[in-house]
Amino acid sequence: MVLMRRDYWRELNPLRETINNIFDELVSRRLPIFQGWGEWKPSIDLIDKGVQYVIRADLPGYSPENMRIQVQENSVIIGGEVQEEKDLKDGEFQVKERSFGSFSRTIPLPTQIKPEEARATFKNGVLEIILPKVEVPKGRILEIETD
Numbered sequence: 001m002v003l004m005r006r007d008y009w010r011e012l013n014p015l016r017e018t019i020n021n022i023f024d025e026l027v028s029r030r031l032p033i034f035q036g037w038g039e040w041k042p043s044i045d046l047i048d049k050g051v052q053y054v055i056r057a058d059l060p061g062y063s064p065e066n067m068r069i070q071v072q073e074n075s076v077i078i079g080g081e082v083q084e085e086k087d088l089k090d091g092e093f094q095v096k097e098r099s100f101g102s103f104s105r106t107i108p109l110p111t112q113i114k115p116e117e118a119r120a121t122f123k124n125g126v127l128e129i130i131l132p133k134v135e136v137p138k139g140r141i142l143e144i145e146t147d
Helices: 013-029
Strands: 044-048 052-058 067-071 075-082 101-108 119-123 126-132
Touching: 044 101, 052 075, 067 126, 075 126
Parallel strands: none
Antiparallel strands: 044 052, 052 126, 067 075, 075 101, 119 126
């Protein structure tokens, strides 16, 4: 009787090749699930106040001059940019953690709004956008006519 030793590593080759192929596809195709990783986006609150939506976005370090807001019937796009401090006259950085660069964030809205009536304010690093909703036509109850 001859005993044969099983080669477990050889048996795992098809699994290893499958996993390698998956990773190769992810890297070569740049699937959407990996797009945008590492991008900074502001934290927001979307509040439904009945006749209007209110968006509050935390934008520390930004000023109204370096922000842009695009309002559409069913979404809002907030974008902005902060420049890096390059000229440091008194000393040198020991720690540098503050972020800089640009961002863009699209916020979909559950119902349509009136873009022409939207307004925005900025105070203490918080952007607030007021978005009046489109008035939904109310139906009516029909009376049934009889002869």
